[in-house]
Amino acid sequence: MAKKRTRSSADASQEKILQAAIALFARHGLDQTSFAQIARACGLSQANILYHFQSKERLIQAMILKIVANNRATVATYHSPKSTPREQLTHYFRGNLEWGLKFPDETRVILLMYYYASFQPAFRELYDQILYSARERLETCLEGIQREERLKLQTSVKATAQILHDWLLGTLINFTTAGKKSATTTTLMKEKWDVLLSSLLR
Numbered sequence: 001m002a003k004k005r006t007r008s009s010a011d012a013s014q015e016k017i018l019q020a021a022i023a024l025f026a027r028h029g030l031d032q033t034s035f036a037q038i039a040r041a042c043g044l045s046q047a048n049i050l051y052h053f054q055s056k057e058r059l060i061q062a063m064i065l066k067i068v069a070n071n072r073a074t075v076a077t078y079h080s081p082k083s084t085p086r087e088q089l090t091h092y093f094r095g096n097l098e099w100g101l102k103f104p105d106e107t108r109v110i111l112l113m114y115y116y117a118s119f120q121p122a123f124r125e126l127y128d129q130i131l132y133s134a135r136e137r138l139e140t141c142l143e144g145i146q147r148e149e150r151l152k153l154q155t156s157v158k159a160t161a162q163i164l165h166d167w168l169l170g171t172l173i174n175f176t177t178a179g180k181k182s183a184t185t186t187t188l189m190k191e192k193w194d195v196l197l198s199s200l201l202r
Helices: 002-028 035-042 046-052 056-076 085-102 104-117 121-149 157-177 183-200
Strands: none
Touching: 002 035, 002 046, 002 056, 002 104, 035 046, 056 085, 056 104, 056 121, 085 104, 085 121, 085 157, 085 183, 104 121, 104 157, 121 157, 157 183
């Protein structure tokens, strides 16, 4: 019983640290956020943070994995076993848009990670993993559409998946940097997604 309480306490501390880190990294960036700032924000000592995460790199890695898991959980809420591959593709986009709306700090951190991956090798592997997973999921949907609808894509499955993912990433960047978000904005994004799909899937 004591071990369970200790594990539960450790998990709670890690969760507090990660939540504080996400908020601070989103607000100040990765380089401008210190362990001291995180410690103050979550009410723990720096020693406690170092106990759970021995370096800033390990903290950032754990934070990215937490964000990715939350993103996937948000997208999964749109999933239905009865959905067609085309519906799954649309659910993937709308789930990511919903994630961006509900968790703007997480979206900013992921976009920061993409930026840092361009010149810091430590972030490159995480970037590649996330990119590969996202595009693989899109490819699966596209292959299903081809199979069920007897549809011929305008380009290869791989290239189409890259186009869709690049567009989605650009949309999240624009959405995150927009000063004011409204129902009109999200509706317009959904309309643009439908236009993009119709141009690629004929």
